Amino acid sequence: MELNRRETLALGLGAAAVMALPVRFAAAATGEEMIAAFTGGAAVTEGGVTVTAPEIAENGNTVPVAVSSEGAVAIMVLAMGNPTPGVATFTFGEGAGAHAASTRIRLAGTQDVVAIAKMADGSFARGAATVKVTIGGCGG
Amino acid sequence: MADGVKPRVKAPATAKAGEAVVLKTLISHVMESGQRKNKDGSLIPRSIINRFTCEFNGTMVVDVEMHPAISTNPYFEFEAVIPATGELKFTWYDDDGSVYNDAKTVTVA
Numbered sequence: 001m002e003l004n005r006r007e008t009l010a011l012g013l014g015a016a017a018v019m020a021l022p023v024r025f026a027a028a029a030t031g032e033e034m035i036a037a038f039t040g041g042a043a044v045t046e047g048g049v050t051v052t053a054p055e056i057a058e059n060g061n062t063v064p065v066a067v068s069s070e071g072a073v074a075i076m077v078l079a080m081g082n083p084t085p086g087v088a089t090f091t092f093g094e095g096a097g098a099h100a101a102s103t104r105i106r107l108a109g110t111q112d113v114v115a116i117a118k119m120a121d122g123s124f125a126r127g128a129a130t131v132k133v134t135i136g137g138c139g140g
Numbered sequence: 141m142a143d144g145v146k147p148r149v150k151a152p153a154t155a156k157a158g159e160a161v162v163l164k165t166l167i168s169h170v171m172e173s174g175q176r177k178n179k180d181g182s183l184i185p186r187s188i189i190n191r192f193t194c195e196f197n198g199t200m201v202v203d204v205e206m207h208p209a210i211s212t213n214p215y216f217e218f219e220a221v222i223p224a225t226g227e228l229k230f231t232w233y234d235d236d237g238s239v240y241n242d243a244k245t246v247t248v249a
Contacts, residue, residue, distance in 0.1 A: 062211040079209050083175055086207035090218075093200025097160025097219030101202060104211040106173065 031078050031085035035116055038076050038089075039124045049075065049117045049127030052102075060107040060133040068100030069117035069125060075101070076118075081111025108136045145169055149230055151244040155222040163194065163201075166215045167232050167240060173208035189214060189240075191233040196246075197226035222246050 035044070052066040067075050067090070077087040090101045099117075107113070114128045150164040167189065174186025188208055194201040201220040220228065225248045232240040 066217075082209050084208055087209040088207060089205040091200075091203040091205075093195075093202060095196045095199040095201040095220050097162075097201075097221045101204070101216060101218040103204075103217070104215050106209045106211055 031080045031114070034076070034078060034086055035114075038116055038118070042122075042124055044116060044124040044126045046126055048119075048125035049115045051077075051113055051115045051127045051129040053113050053129040053131050055130075056132045056134070057107065058134045060109065060136045062104045063107050063131060063133070064102065065105050065113055065129075066100065066102035067115045067117075067127070068098065069115070069119075069127070070099060071120050072099045072117035072125075073120050074118040075099070076116045077105070078114045078116070079105065079107055079111060080114055082106070082108045087113075107131055107133045109133050145234075145238070145240055147230065147232060147240050147242040149228075149242050149244055151228055151246060153245075154247045154249050157248045158221060158223055160219045160221050161246065162217065162219055163228065164215070164217045165192070165194075165230055165242075166213060168213050169232075169234075171208070171210060171212045171214060175208065187235050189232045189234050192216060193231045194218070194220065195229045195231075196220055196222065197224075201228075222248060224248050 049069040053063060057063040067077055069075055074089060074091045076089045078085045079087050087105050088103060092099050110132045112128045112130050117125045145168055147167040152161050155161050169189050172184055172187040176184050178184050186208060190206050192204040192206060202218050228244045228246060230242040
């Protein structure tokens with residue numbers, strides 16, 4: 001997805017309006033930074049990664065999440081709205097039966113769960129799922 | 141070492157050669173995120189399991205890098221290819237340096 005200057009500015013303004021809290025804004029930036037660190041700045045294509053998560057999670061302390069991506073060597077999972085966005089990075093070895101894994105994660109509030117897959121050919125793909133959280137799972 | 145850490149693994153006892161089997165692992169651990177505060181208002185220090193690996197006869201199946209957003213009692217479900225009779229080794233690495241192990245033997249009939 002190519003963004004021109006005007007669209008980028010509009011996106012930035014929208015994001016700033018939504019995330020009134022400066023702490024949240026900083027956390028979101030870190031999520032993007034983590035993606036950049038994982039991909040090494042390479043382009044990420046949309047699709048090719050399936051993130052399975054409930055639409056509504058009553059308890060943010062334990063939200064079942066499954067990720068899968070055909071031909072992926074590694075999948076990084078991020079919770080973009082958490083104080084620390086990193087969740088887990090799955091690296092699949094030669095003995096892996098499927099390029100898929102599921103686990104249970106904590107979500108601080110309603111947010112997108114993003115998965116970035118590193119493919120065997122060195123390209124990167126992205127998938128996401130939005131989870132509505134009734135009670136957050138990070139204390140406080 | 142944190143108290144009451146007990147790994148549990150569910151793996152089939154037998155498999156066909158080359159079959160992909162589903163493995164389910166659970167380990168009891170508080171996974172203190174480092175975000176919570178105690179009654180005094182001071183932060184409870186982070187104490188989590190930061191890495192989990194599964195190997196079959198020395199071949200890496202999955203290597204998971206874990207962050208504080210993984211829930212209490214970390215649970216993982218994934219698949220492994222079983223080419224021949226052998227042992228699945230599961231290893232969890234704690235922040236405090238402890239290492240927890242479990243192993244399951246899978247027989248190819």
